Amino acid sequence: xxxxTPDAALDIAGGLSAPEITSDKVADxxxxxxxxxxxxxxxxxxxxxxxxxxxxxxxxxxxKKLQQVRDLHPRGMVYxxxxxxxxxxxxxxxxxxxxxxxxxxxxxxxxxxxxxxELGGWCGVWPVKEQKVRKMIKHRALILSxxxxxVGPGHLRAVVDAEKIGSRWFFHTEPAPAKATKFLGKxxxxxxxxxxxxxxx
Numbered sequence: 001x002x003x004x005t006p007d008a009a010l011d012i013a014g015g016l017s018a019p020e021i022t023s024d025k026v027a028d029x030x031x032x033x034x035x036x037x038x039x040x041x042x043x044x045x046x047x048x049x050x051x052x053x054x055x056x057x058x059x060x061x062x063x064k065k066l067q068q069v070r071d072l073h074p075r076g077m078v079y080x081x082x083x084x085x086x087x088x089x090x091x092x093x094x095x096x097x098x099x100x101x102x103x104x105x106x107x108x109x110x111x112x113x114x115x116x117x118e119l120g121g122w123c124g125v126w127p128v129k130e131q132k133v134r135k136m137i138k139h140r141a142l143i144l145s146x147x148x149x150x151v152g153p154g155h156l157r158a159v160v161d162a163e164k165i166g167s168r169w170f171f172h173t174e175p176a177p178a179k180a181t182k183f184l185g186k187x188x189x190x191x192x193x194x195x196x197x198x199x200x201x
Contacts (some may be wrong), residue, residue, distance in 0.1 A: 015024035015055035025148040033110035057186035077141035090142035113154035
């Protein structure tokens with residue numbers, strides 16, 4: 001008997017006490033290579049043991065526990081950008097001042113998040129007010145990329161600079177402090193409120 005995204009969603013929601021996990025979210029996890037699709041088609045089928053390992057590895061933070069995430073930065077400055085599975089940019093992409101070209105958007109957890117041309121989910125052009133951007137740079141805010149609330153290993157960074165591209169901002173980052181990297185571990189899931197695609201946690 002096949003093990004489908006609704007089955008996995010029920011198990012993940014129950015195992016992590018995360019009621020907002022849905023079949024659609026599990027499908028995005030598959031599209032972003034968090035979980036594998038065994039069927040090789042759009043009719044997703046998962047490995048029950050892989051999902052069990054995911055539940056064991058990942059920690060869930062509902063709204064009432066998000067302060068633990070904010071505490072990773074001395075000023076509580078942990079900025080979230082909401083990503084989605086990797087897709088090509090319809091406009092052909094964009095280039096930063098150093099000449100690096102980014103032809104795709106979104107996140108692919110099978111890719112190395114620290115390679116020079118990897119988006120990692122946190123890079124991109126984000127609609128952030130300049131005053132907020134300057135504050136983030138000054139205090140080396142942490143930035144995390146969340147896919148439906150999921151933040152994978154390597155997808156938490158420190159903001160060191162930013163450049164304006166059009167009306168939006170591209171963040172330049174460095175590895176997060178060891179404390180934050182250790183906290184992230186094998187991944188976390190945050191309860192994300194509706195609203196802006198990017199905001200402080």
